Amino acid sequence: MSRRRERIDRGIKVRADDIYALTSWREMLYLAAPRVAPVLTLLVVGLAAGPYWQRVIMTTSMFALLAISWDVLAASGMVSLGQALFFGVGAYTSGMLNHYFGWSPLLTIPLAAVIGGAISTLLLLPVLRLRGLYFAMVTLIMPLIIERVIEATGIFGGTEGISGLASLPHRLVELLVAMVMVWVALFGLRRLMDSDYGLVLKGINDNDRSVMSAGINIYRRKAEALFIASSIAAFAGAFMTHAYMFVGMPVFAMDYSILPIASTVVGGVGTLAGPLLGAFILVPLSELLRGLGGLRIVIYATLLVVFIVGLPEGIFPYLKRKYTQFERWVEVEK
Amino acid sequence: MSRPVVLEVRGLLKRYGGVTAVDGVDFTLHENEVLGVIGPNGSGKTTLVNLITGFVKPDRGKVLYRGKRISGLPPYRVALKGVARTFQMAKPFYQLPAYKNLVVPLSSPRVHALAGGSYGDRDAVAKDLLEEVGFERDSWVINKAAASLPHGYLKRLELARCMALRADLMLLDELFSGLSLAEVASMVPVIDKLRSRGKTIIMVEHRLRELFRIADRVLVLNFGQKIAEGTPGQVMDLPAVREAYLGSEAEVGDA
Numbered sequence: 204m205s206r207r208r209e210r211i212d213r214g215i216k217v218r219a220d221d222i223y224a225l226t227s228w229r230e231m232l233y234l235a236a237p238r239v240a241p242v243l244t245l246l247v248v249g250l251a252a253g254p255y256w257q258r259v260i261m262t263t264s265m266f267a268l269l270a271i272s273w274d275v276l277a278a279s280g281m282v283s284l285g286q287a288l289f290f291g292v293g294a295y296t297s298g299m300l301n302h303y304f305g306w307s308p309l310l311t312i313p314l315a316a317v318i319g320g321a322i323s324t325l326l327l328l329p330v331l332r333l334r335g336l337y338f339a340m341v342t343l344i345m346p347l348i349i350e351r352v353i354e355a356t357g358i359f360g361g362t363e364g365i366s367g368l369a370s371l372p373h374r375l376v377e378l379l380v381a382m383v384m385v386w387v388a389l390f391g392l393r394r395l396m397d398s399d400y401g402l403v404l405k406g407i408n409d410n411d412r413s414v415m416s417a418g419i420n421i422y423r424r425k426a427e428a429l430f431i432a433s434s435i436a437a438f439a440g441a442f443m444t445h446a447y448m449f450v451g452m453p454v455f456a457m458d459y460s461i462l463p464i465a466s467t468v469v470g471g472v473g474t475l476a477g478p479l480l481g482a483f484i485l486v487p488l489s490e491l492l493r494g495l496g497g498l499r500i501v502i503y504a505t506l507l508v509v510f511i512v513g514l515p516e517g518i519f520p521y522l523k524r525k526y527t528q529f530e531r532w533v534e535v536e537k
Numbered sequence: 538m539s540r541p542v543v544l545e546v547r548g549l550l551k552r553y554g555g556v557t558a559v560d561g562v563d564f565t566l567h568e569n570e571v572l573g574v575i576g577p578n579g580s581g582k583t584t585l586v587n588l589i590t591g592f593v594k595p596d597r598g599k600v601l602y603r604g605k606r607i608s609g610l611p612p613y614r615v616a617l618k619g620v621a622r623t624f625q626m627a628k629p630f631y632q633l634p635a636y637k638n639l640v641v642p643l644s645s646p647r648v649h650a651l652a653g654g655s656y657g658d659r660d661a662v663a664k665d666l667l668e669e670v671g672f673e674r675d676s677w678v679i680n681k682a683a684a685s686l687p688h689g690y691l692k693r694l695e696l697a698r699c700m701a702l703r704a705d706l707m708l709l710d711e712l713f714s715g716l717s718l719a720e721v722a723s724m725v726p727v728i729d730k731l732r733s734r735g736k737t738i739i740m741v742e743h744r745l746r747e748l749f750r751i752a753d754r755v756l757v758l759n760f761g762q763k764i765a766e767g768t769p770g771q772v773m774d775l776p777a778v779r780e781a782y783l784g785s786e787a788e789v790g791d792a
């Protein structure tokens with residue numbers, strides 16, 4: 204017997220094309236670790252952290268949802284510069300339901316996700332036919348318009364907004380809901396995008412004429428994808444509304460549109476896990492730099508550029524590649 | 538001809554600014570016929586295909602498919618009726634492996650309905666179809682990202698997309714262009730097989746030699762107008778055709 208080095212995924216790769224036929228615990232661990240480890244790490248860190256960092260993790264989770272939502276849209280051929288639209292519509296929907304009807308956030312948040320998704324989809328339905336930049340421009344402008352309408356007409360509390368909204372029962376419940384939602388969104392949407400349904404969406408992004416000539420109504424499919432993605436983002440808005448017990452015009456702020464895109468670019472476009480990773484790097488980083496005052500933006504922007512230049516493919520694809528290159532010693536027969 | 542009429546094109550006209558791309562074209566196509574469409578560059582062949590498949594709306598005239606008007610319908614509705622097309626510029630779904638490209642048409646409501654309300658195993662059907670158009674089965678090629686497929690395979694993939702949709706009428710826009718003689722020779726039997734299965738086919742081609750062997754009838758366009766129609770033999774002999782399109786006589790002399 205002698206030994207040689209072999210990539211851990213060697214045996215798995217060959218067999219796992221269609222079915223995972225795992226032969227050892229070690230292989231099982233190899234496949235499960237990258238999924239289980241982040242979930243457990245976040246849980247442990249989240250429970251161990253003090254109230255301030257718990258709040259950061261919660262906020263980060265919501266930005267992660269916005270980023271994942273952005274990535275789903277982009278994969279389906281829709282570049283959004285207005286995640287704030289979905290976020291804001293979800294936020295106001297949940298706030299209004301709670302304020303006027305007194306319903307519990309446990310009910311208004313999921314309701315606002317669905318209703319907010321539906322409203323956002325209806326708002327963008329007329330421009331679904333626009334491609335690329337044209338669609339992007341409209342999504343950029345929409346939240347600004349809504350902001351001005353609220354300001355001018357004074358509806359929904361006008362410039363003051365509405366405060367004194369109900370919050371979730373307990374800080375820990377809040378944290379756990381945020382975490383669960385992030386993982387459900389990530390693993391659920393990843394599965395969706397890898398299914399034949401997601402394949403058609405990616406096809407629309409690649410070559411919409413070819414999809415049309417297959418007898419598939421691409422506007423309907425895009426509307427469905429838009430509804431799914433905007434519901435996720437509306438959930439984030441609704442959640443934050445109750446976390447801050449306030450809803451007002453800032454929910455349509457540019458931050459909610461820009462940060463998800465930055466997260467996705469840093470993490471890796473089209474990977475879904477990348478945007479999540481990106482959000483969990485950028486948002487806490489921004490918190491850490493808070494003490495630096497005016498220099499904060501400079502350092503933050505510089506780091507962003509370093510990430511993008513250093514790893515243009517994104518951090519997640521890089522890590523994934525490295526992970527599959529792990530080697531181990533194996534016994535070989537002479 | 539006693540076979541039923543599949544397609545009727547009546548006075549079809551399309552203008553782009555000052556250019557009349559298709560100028561009052563009429564023709565009728567019967568079941569299981571193979572119609573060749575030829576004409577010089579810019580004579581309106583692709584526009585004609587676009588008009589029939591709904592990608593372009595006509596300014597005048599109409600298209601009837603099995604007696605029902607299809608002009609004015611969006612492309613996906615035309616496709617659902619069983620009218621499929623290839624694109625002159627073969628553009629696959631670049632990110633997807635070759636066989637996954639076919640999962641898109643195999644996800645069409647038409648396939649679902651024809652298969653009695655199920656999609657079946659789309660991956661398996663896709664691989665069968667690729668084999669039919671000349672991909673080596675179980676080779677790495679079918680798993681390769683479509684972006685890296687050579688031109689010849691992209692053209693085969695285009696044809697396989699039409700077949701995946703189980704279309705009755707197929708419009709093939711310059712399927713043979715850019716292929717080597719050997720590649721064309723390997724594609725011709727596929728077309729023959731489609732014909733023997735009862736498909737009706739419109740072939741836009743510049744490769745006259747091969748087209749004249751396959752087509753039952755040939756239609757000649759020039760500046761958007763139909764200038765001739767007939768069997769390959771008849772068309773070949775028309776002086777107007779030679780002048781407008783063929784130029785040198787040597788080119789078709791031995792076709």
Ligand SMILES: Nc1ncnc2c1ncn2[C@@H]1O[C@H](COP(=O)(O)OP(=O)(O)OP(=O)(O)O)[C@@H](O)[C@H]1O
Pocket residue numbers: 553556557558576577578579580581582583584585625
């Ligand atoms: N979208 C468009 N906008 C403007 N003009 C167009 C458009 N599509 C086609 N044309 C014009 O219509 C005419 C016919 O074009 P078409 O593409 O149908 O020709 P073709 O016979 O397919 O040519 P080729 O053999 O080069 O493929 C050309 O003069 C072309 O410039």
Ligand SMILES: [Mg+2]
Pocket residue numbers: 582583584625
């Ligand atoms: Mg053409």
